[in-house]
Amino acid sequence: MRTVSARSRLSSWLTRTPRARLALLLSAPLLWLGLAYIGALAALLITALWSTNAFTGQIERVWTLDNIRIVLTDPVYRAVTFRTIGVAVLVTLIDAALALPVAFFMAKVASPRWRPLLVAAILLPLWASYLVKAYAWRSMFGGGGLIDWLGAPFGITSPGYGLTATVCTLAYLWFPYMVLPIFAGLDRLPGSLLEAAGDLGARPGRILRTVVLPMVFPAVVAGSIFTFSLTLGDYVAVEIVGGTKQFLGNLVYDNIGAASNQPLAAAVGLVPVVVMIVYLSLSRRAGALEHL
Amino acid sequence: MRKILAIAVVAMLTACGTTSESPTENSQGFTAPKLPMHDKLGPGEGAVSILAWPGYAEDGSNDPKTDWVTPFEKQTGCQATIKTFGTSDEAVTLMKTGDYDVISASGDASLRLIAAGDVAPVNTGLVPNYGDVTAFLKDRPWNSVGGQMYGVPHGWGANLLMYRTDVVKPAPTSWAAVFTDAGKYQGKVTAYDSPIYIADAALFLMKTKPDLGIKNPYALDEKQLGAAVDLLKTQKPNVSEYWSDYLKEVQSFKSGNSVIGTTWQVIVNTAKAEKAPVEAILPEEGATGWSDTWMVAAKGKHPNCAYQWLNWIVSPQANAQVAEYFGEAPANQKACALTADKSFCETYHAGDASYAEKIWYWSTPVPQCLDGRTDVRCTDYAAWTRAWTEIKG
Structure with a gap:
């Protein structure tokens, strides 16, 4: 009896105070966001300011800016940063160039009956494991692989593992993430606008340039946030098809897993964070965040 | 990420100070923390967690014929979980998690593990098979500090x-x-x-x-x-x-x-x-090469099973199997009589101290x-x- 009355008292108190209700509802997800997300970022920053004992690999909690200085001034880290950003940009451009016609076909040309099937077809590769797809590209680029076999009649041989293989693999892996936002953007574009432009005498090229592209641009930027950030943080595909090339992710992985230098790894890990902050603020200006 | 977070939390609790245990000076350029040695072998804990080079702890999962872990489990009742690593750096990092009881360490990992206090001195008196280990592998700079052994020699070879x-x-x-x-x-x-x-x-x-x-x-x-x-x-x-x-x-x-x-x-x-x-x-x-040592974790949860593993892996039979599978000279002299290929120890110069001196062991x-x-x-x-x-x- 007493527990029931306590429960009913609590429930009536909650009914009377909507603020307490809201606080209780939100505290769990907010705590999660604060601890696991912001807290992790803060820990990353703090760790970057420590150093390790080179011999034992133990972390020495003495404040130092050495790791940040190494990452900013050492030519190796600069080269790897520019290589990673360059590949991220290239992957994004390739995906955008491939995704635009595909998404246009899906949204404006294909009959409504086919549309869900096409969306499913684009999503289908996401069901397969990332590793399986990366290893598939490894065997395609390998000696005697598909590319060697296809190119043989034309005297073309596979470029082997390296940047080319990495760009191809990553562009393939992130392709669905580019198609879907553009498809959604084009879907919202009224067909009447295209017809009106045509009625006024614009040729298809001009319609694309002056009507479709400006309206779909925020969606492209939204898709590029995925392709760009996913490439920026990737290291597994690089490990599998990248040959001797290193990305920022590999430097983080090697510093934690191999060199047991977590502070330096944390300092390297801050680079993509900074790059993404810049990228996101630029995207926001382009109005892309409403299209995510 | 969780690890970094944990480190940060620990750091806040210890108010950003460095800890140090009373050190022992030595001539190898580092100080070994004083850690207690296991002094008496008790009953097995029923489990042992092994951190090993690939090919050092085979339980038949790679090749059903290659299995010296299952007989160990049957004989001692210690269920073995095995984790392999690809480089010494990876081994040193993994050892810091404290999840492992024994590790097969090469010379470029062993001293770092000792200096970090991750491994304890080894009481060779609790490892009966230690007596049969080739003399030129004992008390070497990569497996001992100041005359105290930190592990049991396992085998050596060249890259x-x-x-x-x-x-x-x-x-x-x-x-x-x-x-x-x-x-x-x-x-x-x-x-x-x-x-x-x-x-x-x-x-x-x-x-x-x-x-x-x-x-x-x-x-x-x-x-x-x-x-x-x-x-x-x-x-x-x-x-x-x-x-x-x-x-x-x-x-x-x-x-x-x-x-x-x-x-x-x-x-x-x-x-x-x-x-x-x-x-x-x-x-x-x-060539460069390796001379590996089985070491015992300082804070392992299964010290008795760890010592039983040490004794098992340098026993003539197991040592012969590992040496032949991995392709290295066995540490136990008696292993030479038990290899499938009778000239194996000759091929790998197992007892040949002067040949062993020509290899530049990882340090x-x-x-x-x-x-x-x-x-x-x-x-x-x-x-x-x-x-x-x-x-x-």
């Missing part, structure tokens, strides 16, 4: 040069094939992905460029390290990929993406078993030059790690 017999003709005789002549197999050379590989370049320079004055590939001053780094940078354009996962190297040689490069005997055996046309040689310059580079020079400071492992990042670019 070899492997090549595809159908592509690499004539057969190589020198490490020059992967350094100065690497251009012949452009994009098909492979190398070990660890800073310790710099020693392979230093060894080659030691034999081919005497004016650099390298006496020990693990004792390099700034100029000598620079020469080794330059050599590795000229090698890099010819490298298809660096390996640290031994199965990746097997696959790479099988498909022909790599045709020549440094290897271990176990990789040669695995590749041959998969019908890859490969051979391996010990080049004329000699951790420290500022105090390992070759005895006192007029310069040598480059330490941190410098090697930075150099390796720079070489890979």
Whole structure:
């Protein structure tokens, strides 16, 4: 009896105070966001300011800016940063160039009956494991692989593992993430606008340039946030098809897993964070965040 | 991420101070924390967690015929969980988690583990089979501190040069094939992905460029390290990929993406078993190599099972099996009588102290030059790690 009355008292108190209700509802997800997300970022920053004992690999909690200085001034880290950003940009451009016609076909040309099937077809590769797809590209680029076999009649041989293989693999892996936002953007574009432009005498090229592209641009930027950030943080595909090339992710992985230098790894890990902050603020200006 | 967070929390609790235990000074350039030694063998805990080089703790999952873990479990009642690692650096990092009871450590990991307080001194009196271990493996600088053993010697061998017999003709005789002549197999050379590989370049320079004055590939001053780094940078354009996962190297040689490069005997055996046309040689310059030691974790949860594993793995029967499977000289002299190939120990020079002296065992580079020079400071492992990042670019 007493527990029931306590429960009913609590429930009536909650009914009377909507603020307490809201606080209780939100505290769990907010705590999660604060601890696991912001807290992790803060820990990353703090760790970057420590150093390790080179011999034992133990972390020495003495404040130092050495790791940040190494990452900013050492030519190796600069080269790897520019290589990673360059590949991220290239992957994004390739995906955008491939995704635009595909998404246009899906949204404006294909009959409504086919549309869900096409969306499913684009999503289908996401069901397969990332590793399986990366290893598939490894065997395609390998000696005697598909590319060697296809190119043989034309005297073309596979470029082997390296940047080319990495760009191809990553562009393939992130392709669905580019198609879907553009498809959604084009879907919202009224067909009447295209017809009106045509009625006024614009040729298809001009319609694309002056009507479709400006309206779909925020969606492209939204898709590029995925392709760009996913490439920026990737290291597994690089490990599998990248040959001797290193990305920022590999430097983080090697510093934690191999060199047991977590502070330096944390300092390297801050680079993509900074790059993404810049990228996101630029995207926001382009109005892309409403299209995510 | 959780680990970094945990570190941050610990840091806040300890108010950003460094901890130190009362240290023992020694001449090896580091101080070993004083840790208690296991003094009496109690009943087994029913489980043991093993951190090992691939091929050192086989439970039949790779090859049903290769299994010396299951008999151990049957005899001692200690259920073994096995984790393998690809480089000594990875081993040192994994050992810090405190999840493992025993580790097979090479010379470039052992002293770091001792200095970090991750492994405890070993009471060899609790390991009956220790008595049969070859004398020249005991009380060495990589497995003991001040006369106190920190583990049980397991076996030793050399890093070899492997090549595809159908592509690499004539057969190589020198490490020059992967350094100065690497251009012949452009994009098909492979190398070990660890800073310790710099020693392979230093060894080659030691034999081919005497004016650099390298006496020990693990004792390099700034100029000598620079020469080794330059050599590795000229090698890099010819490298298809660096390996640290031994199965990746097997696959790479099988498909022909790599045709020549440094290897271990176990990789040669695995590749041959998969019908890859490969051979391996010990080049004329000699080689870097390993002399491994089973060590016991300082804070392991199963110390009694750990000691039972130590005794088991250097027992004549198990030691013979490991040595033959991995392709190394066994530490236990009695193992030689039990190998399937009766000339095995002769092939691997198991009891041959003078041959063993010719291999440059992996050691951790420290500022105090390992070759005895006192007029310069040598480059330490941190410098090697930075150099390796720079070489890979």
